[in-house]
Amino acid sequence: MSVLFDILSSVGMWEAVLRIATPLIFGTLGVLLCERVGVLNLGIEGIMTFGAMVGWLSVYNGADLWTGMLVAAAAGAMFGLLHALMTVPLGLSQHVTGLGITLFASSFSYYLFRLAVPTSSSPPTVEPFRPLAVPVLSDIPFLGPVLFTQTPPTYLALVLVALLAWGLYRTPLGLALRMTGENPHAVDAQGIDPVRLRVFTIMAGSALMAMGGAFLTLAAFNSFFPTMVQGRGWICVALVVFASWKPGRALLGALLFAFFDAFQLRLQTVVDGVPYQLFLMLPYLLSILALILMARRARVPQALMQPYRRGER
Amino acid sequence: MRFERRDHPSRALTLLAPVGAILVALLVAGGLIALAGANPLRAYGLILKGAFGSRLGISETLTRATPLILTGLAAAVAFRARLWNIGGEGQLYMGALAVAGFGMIPALGAMPAPLAILLCLAVGAVAGMVLLLVPLGLRLKFGVDEVVTTLLLNFVAVLFVSLMIEGAMKDPLAFGWPQSVPVPDSAVLPQLMARTRLHLGLLIAVAAAVFTWWLQSRTVFGMRARAAGLNPRAAAFAGVPLGRTLIAVACLSGGMAGLAGAIEVMGVKGYVTTDLSPSYGYSGIIIAMLANLNPIGVIGAALFSAVMFVGADSMSRALSIPSYIADVTVALSLLTMLVAIFLTQYRIRR
Numbered sequence: 001m002s003v004l005f006d007i008l009s010s011v012g013m014w015e016a017v018l019r020i021a022t023p024l025i026f027g028t029l030g031v032l033l034c035e036r037v038g039v040l041n042l043g044i045e046g047i048m049t050f051g052a053m054v055g056w057l058s059v060y061n062g063a064d065l066w067t068g069m070l071v072a073a074a075a076g077a078m079f080g081l082l083h084a085l086m087t088v089p090l091g092l093s094q095h096v097t098g099l100g101i102t103l104f105a106s107s108f109s110y111y112l113f114r115l116a117v118p119t120s121s122s123p124p125t126v127e128p129f130r131p132l133a134v135p136v137l138s139d140i141p142f143l144g145p146v147l148f149t150q151t152p153p154t155y156l157a158l159v160l161v162a163l164l165a166w167g168l169y170r171t172p173l174g175l176a177l178r179m180t181g182e183n184p185h186a187v188d189a190q191g192i193d194p195v196r197l198r199v200f201t202i203m204a205g206s207a208l209m210a211m212g213g214a215f216l217t218l219a220a221f222n223s224f225f226p227t228m229v230q231g232r233g234w235i236c237v238a239l240v241v242f243a244s245w246k247p248g249r250a251l252l253g254a255l256l257f258a259f260f261d262a263f264q265l266r267l268q269t270v271v272d273g274v275p276y277q278l279f280l281m282l283p284y285l286l287s288i289l290a291l292i293l294m295a296r297r298a299r300v301p302q303a304l305m306q307p308y309r310r311g312e313r
Numbered sequence: 314m315r316f317e318r319r320d321h322p323s324r325a326l327t328l329l330a331p332v333g334a335i336l337v338a339l340l341v342a343g344g345l346i347a348l349a350g351a352n353p354l355r356a357y358g359l360i361l362k363g364a365f366g367s368r369l370g371i372s373e374t375l376t377r378a379t380p381l382i383l384t385g386l387a388a389a390v391a392f393r394a395r396l397w398n399i400g401g402e403g404q405l406y407m408g409a410l411a412v413a414g415f416g417m418i419p420a421l422g423a424m425p426a427p428l429a430i431l432l433c434l435a436v437g438a439v440a441g442m443v444l445l446l447v448p449l450g451l452r453l454k455f456g457v458d459e460v461v462t463t464l465l466l467n468f469v470a471v472l473f474v475s476l477m478i479e480g481a482m483k484d485p486l487a488f489g490w491p492q493s494v495p496v497p498d499s500a501v502l503p504q505l506m507a508r509t510r511l512h513l514g515l516l517i518a519v520a521a522a523v524f525t526w527w528l529q530s531r532t533v534f535g536m537r538a539r540a541a542g543l544n545p546r547a548a549a550f551a552g553v554p555l556g557r558t559l560i561a562v563a564c565l566s567g568g569m570a571g572l573a574g575a576i577e578v579m580g581v582k583g584y585v586t587t588d589l590s591p592s593y594g595y596s597g598i599i600i601a602m603l604a605n606l607n608p609i610g611v612i613g614a615a616l617f618s619a620v621m622f623v624g625a626d627s628m629s630r631a632l633s634i635p636s637y638i639a640d641v642t643v644a645l646s647l648l649t650m651l652v653a654i655f656l657t658q659y660r661i662r663r
Contacts, residue, residue: 284465284466288466291451
């Protein structure tokens with residue numbers, strides 16, 4: 001029991017929660033944006049991988065860290081554009097297109113990575129984001145180090161949650177976005193082009209996903225290796241259902257999830273005799289559990305996965 | 314620009330779609346090869362030579378195509394009924410693990426080979442089915458979308474394999490490497506070509522494709538599965554038992570993927586490791602789409618992927634182009650195929 005208390009009362013554990021949550025926050029916000037305009041984006045796993053690779057590669061070649069994040073975002077937006085063009089104007093299957101983007105983006109990442117860094121036994125590293133202590137606030141006991149000595153992208157992720165929550169519910173653009181996911185015909189009748197809105201929103205959402213990936217190589221770790229995203233993208237898709245497509249709850253979901261992840265990592269080191277694989281399975285099983293709990297309760301955007309063609313129902 | 318639905322998509326166009334899609338994918342991938350500083354035509358020449366240029370090359374291509382046919386079928390039968398089984402990879406691993414575990418029963422080694430092989434194949438298929446029936450159950454019972462659950466279960470399955478081959482099923486003679494105890498000789502699939510890895514599994518996979526085709530086009534089950542995919546509400550109204558049909562589809566789909574894992578263990582590796590499959594399960598999705606979900610077409614699409622993978626391995630040794638180019642090309646062909654199918658169904662009007 002005292003072991004549990006030690007883990008739960010350690011600053012390191014809670015600091016890790018926010019760090020582990022950051023890529024998930026970027027990713028869930030990205031998925032949330034896409035699905036709020038009615039488009040499922042299963043490209044996320046590949047887009048995160050590409051973001052991780054291209055962000056790292058830019059910094060490795062001399063760009064500064066924020067440029068790396070920006071390059072990742074731009075690349076993510078490009079994959080988003082591809083996904084959007086295929087699923088929105090052409091109305092192709094969102095499931096299959098998304099999976100295709102994931103398979104393409106991840107193999108493309110590995111290909112470019114291998115070209116840039118021909119075989120080396122240990123992956124080359126970059127100097128990652130350093131924690132930035134917020135003046136005054138970081139001096140608060142316990143809360144200070146937990147909340148205010150994170151890396152800058154983590155602060156950005158938190159700001160983005162607030163921005164998105166405000167934007168979606170308090171601005172005309174947000175209203176149009178939400179309406180596009182519920183009833184694109186009504187949006188069209190208001191003189192707003194739902195196709196264009198969908199395309200741009202998917203690009204923005206995909207840019208966020210790629211930034212989540214770049215966080216992995218530029219802040220959480222300092223190098224790129226294949227399969228490093230490890231299903232985080234899929235977990236984000238599950239978290240959005242758990243969050244009922246609301247940004248605030250998405251943050252909560254990501255934090256809850258990161259809490260369990262940080263907790264199992266620490267538990268692994270103190271509990272003997274339990275195979276480590278069982279701990280590693282937990283995040284995936286928890287995501288499935290979250291889906292089961294929320295599946296019937298969540299309010300799905302009504303036009304999710306329904307292609308829109310003017311004059312067709 | 315407007316898209317207008319064609320009333321009768323022409324047969325020629327439908328058959329040409331995959332060819333066009335693959336050509337466009339090869340063209341784009343050619344650009345990426347040029348980016349790496351090599352001549353794309355020379356690279357493709359070397360890929361073909363690697364895959365077809367020798368007896369060994371041909372046998373390797375066919376060996377590689379074997380699990381791909383089965384995972385392709387797994388995706389094709391499921392997608393036709395709008396059951397989004399993206400868990401082929403996990404189901405493959407469960408099939409492989411089940412066979413290795415079943416092989417540890419001493420009585421199996423004493424059995425005549427045909428019986429042992431049949432039993433092992435059945436065990437592998439059932440293991441694959443079980444892993445797909447879980448997410449299907451969640452969908453039918455709680456309304457949980459199976460896309461994400463099948464995806465997540467892939468990771469759980471591989472971790473479970475890792476758990477078993479480092480624990481209860483670990484081979485004590487493997488110098489500490491995490492791999493399972495090998496299957497007994499009676500369960501090893503016979504070779505088809507001497508001094509190659511090509512094994513009976515290829516014929517099993519082709520038979521599975523023909524069987525699936527028959528099932529889909531000549532039986533009530535096939536018609537129900539298709540109806541459930543095209544319009545579930547109309548199908549239910551017409552008296553199709555949706556739940557039962559989906560369960561049968563899931564058994565077929567998961568079974569095929571489980572079979573792929575079993576056959577890979579029994580024909581090629583002899584034991585299970587966590588790198589048994591270079592994402593055969595995910596490639597199956599591409600193969601199913603390239604085949605336009607047609608079971609016989611799956612054989613051709615699997616061959617195309619196998620040629621790319623085997624050929625790219627030998628090409629990358631000669632040209633120092635990362636062999637990932639094969640994955641890139643095959644994944645690209647999925648995207649181009651989607652557009653190609655669209656163009657067979659719609660015409661573009663100004």
